[in-house]
Amino acid sequence: MERRQSYLWMECMEMIGSKLDGKDFKCFHFGCKTEGTTIPRLQSDFDMLTSHNKVNVMRVLGDWLTVLINVLMLRDDITTPQQYLLQVFRTDTPEPVTNLFVRKDSGGILVSAERWKQRLEHIMQDQGEATKNGPSVSDIAKWDLVQAFHVQKPLPEIQH
Structure with a gap:
């Protein structure tokens, strides 16, 4: 204890x-x-x-908030239970962000876990090996x- x-x-x-x-x-x-x-x-x-x-996780697009980073929770046929795909939206307008992410066949732009980890690794390289x-x-x-x-x-x- x-x-x-x-x-x-x-x-x-x-x-x-x-x-x-x-x-x-x-x-x-x-x-x-x-x-x-x-x-x-x-x-x-x-x-x-x-x-x-400073990240607003939205279940529906109507939950979008200005100034915050907004991500929309999505599911598809291959998503495992209690896991979601995340689509990032702009902070000034409810439109999807297109950089550092991966595009699905359906046209959605989603957060790529591998690209996110690569981005963190790049940020940390000044402080030593990640x-x-x-x-x-x-x-x-x-x-x-x-x-x-x-x-x-x-x-x-x-x-x-």
Whole structure:
């Protein structure tokens, strides 16, 4: 419990620091270190998820908001349950963005997870070598950093 309290304290400090730096995100530590399911000799890594508050995740286009980065949740026949494709919209008008993304056969322009990770890797190259591990891209050794978007409205499939 003491370890969990320490990580909760670190989450608060990181969020305060982000606001002081002009950024706006929430962070969450998770994994074996915060759960107390590791021992010191295992040399486990640190796991952290960041959720940026300047991203509006829309279930329908009518949820579009000015100034924020807007992404529309989409599904198709091959999308696995509880996963969505994301289509990015402009901040000044509800029109799709066309750069750094991938175009579907249907004409939709979607976020490419691989291109997103490549972009993060490029941003981090000034700070040293970036490490990719699953959905994580990190420039800090032994840290798995994952970026996420918070969905403001409840999803019907998880309300059961």
